[in-house]
Amino acid sequence: MNVLIVMIKLTVIMILVALSLYSTYIYVRKHRGIIKAKYKFQPYGCGEELTREQVSVGSRGLYWSVVSKVFNKLYMILREKIHTGVLGDWFSLMIIFLVVIVIVLIALSLIGVFG
């Protein structure tokens, strides 16, 4: 299928979906029948003074909770074992991979020559 046709179709679909979701949101917001009180928007911290930074969700928490729950174990393995940022860890990992690849390729070539 022509790439341009695919792109046009998908773009139109995306815009339509986005527009319908946005108009639904506008409609619901208009007709929800709740009277806003100003005090509801003031953060309440049991008498403590809170900054905006403290009451808003940090970038680490935002959307991350899903990933951290589903892939937390994998993430910890990655952080603690594979991507530590320590050069010695990289070197040992790199050497293991390199030795395996060199041995496999040389073995294959020898099999090709003598087999």
Add this chain to the structure above:
Amino acid sequence: MVDPVHHLIGLTPPITVALAFALPLLSLIVKSRRFAEVYGVSATAIAAILTAIAFYYVYLVKSPVVYTFGAWPPPVGIVYEVDKFNGLLGLVVGVVFLLVAVYSIEYLKHRSGIEWYYTLLIGMEAGMLGVLYTGDVFNLFVMLEVTSVTAYGLVAFYRSRKESIEAALKYAIVGSVATTIYFIALAIIYGSYATLNMAQIAFKTMSKVDYFFYLIGGDRLWITYTPMIAVGGAAALALALWAFSVKAAIFPNHFWLPDAHPAAPSPISAILSGLLVKVGVYAIARFLYTLFHAAQPEVLVDSALKYVVEATLYALIVLGALSALIAGILMVAQSDIKRLIAYSTIMHIGYIAMGLGLATKLGLEAAIYHTINHAVAKALLFLAAGAFIHVVGTRNIDELSGVGRLMPITTLTFIIAAFSLVGLPPFNGFVSKYLLYMAFIEKGWAPLTAIIVISSSFALIAYVKIIYGVWLKAPVKELKGIKDPSPIITIPLLILAFACVFLGIASPYILDKVITPSVVDLAYNPLNYVSEALKILTQALGG
């Protein structure tokens, strides 16, 4: 009589090197910051014009251009050989460097040592163009070192910051290990194939006779082939590609990248992420497809080498898939905007590696188009992030909250780049990802598309986190006097944003006229690459 355009093309990297070395000397005479800035922009503009000439010429004359240094023909002397593949990548390098040089004027206006910055920047461009244009595997090593050494210096540009020094040292150690491995590969290549010329190696992997040496003065056409050459070829291929995987930051050789990119000034991060890692990708593609004919293994003279090449392709796909998934997961966890974007680079290099590993025409088209698209979109993303950092003075996503509304042009360009990289239509990233999906399906490996879908969804989460923060979240600190930076920064952003849209909408034309011919030159027309070098040799011998 050599066509004067050949001189221009061949001399592009040496001219750029000369321009780089002249700047510190000239700045001893003209002690003006403005001079260094104008000089830097002019030098990169000259290089951009020369790369555009090279691109236009190789697409016009429809055969590779071979330039001999000192009129020494291949394989005796060093040659530069520009075909449609490296001509295209050279053009991308030329244009992005020019935009970055302009952007740097405003971005680094409060920093001292600007003459050294532009010296290293122009030097890095010279090194990259040398890596791309060279037709000699040893000269590739030299130019790779030129690129790397300048890159280490630029990562450490903020030399008063501990993290910059640490990142540069780490990058230098990792890079030196990689080039040492490549040097060992070169020794094995020379021991096995008795040459360092790429065209001659490409010929010798296809033929049992060495026509180059016959032309130079052999009394008859000797059979130079022995089956054991395949063992040397296997070892050389493994070591060389491993070294290039460090430069390209493919798993597990991506360690240096997440530290180096955030530590460097943002325009340098754009170069590192958009272009420097592509040098590794280019070298992998050139070795696999031009020298060892991975797309047409039936032309290989040695059946043993076929197994080796096939195994290498599988390894590339596995490592590419691991890069994409691991970087995707690590990307979401970042709170430093530049570090997050740096992980995205590892992910996209994974996609490109997977495309290269397919060894089909569609897979290669996808890989090369994604290389171009990623270079443009990632450069834009880093430059836009740099504009936020330049204005607000922090890399922390939380502290950037609310600045987007005050900087609409920067935010718009950031969103275009992010959407392009996630793969939303009608931007360029969508087209190359779509081609990659189709390439997997065509090969019968449809389940692998899931890796791209999953990692792209991680990327979407990460980018939405930034876009939500800068656009919708309430500011966490008082944002007084914050507005879009000067046109010196926003114009390069708008040009790159336009390129993201243009490369998407005009993709059918670009694929047909630019990408497919470059894939043919890279992988499906080895005799073309070899015969141009042979023609030069014959002419030099008076034939």
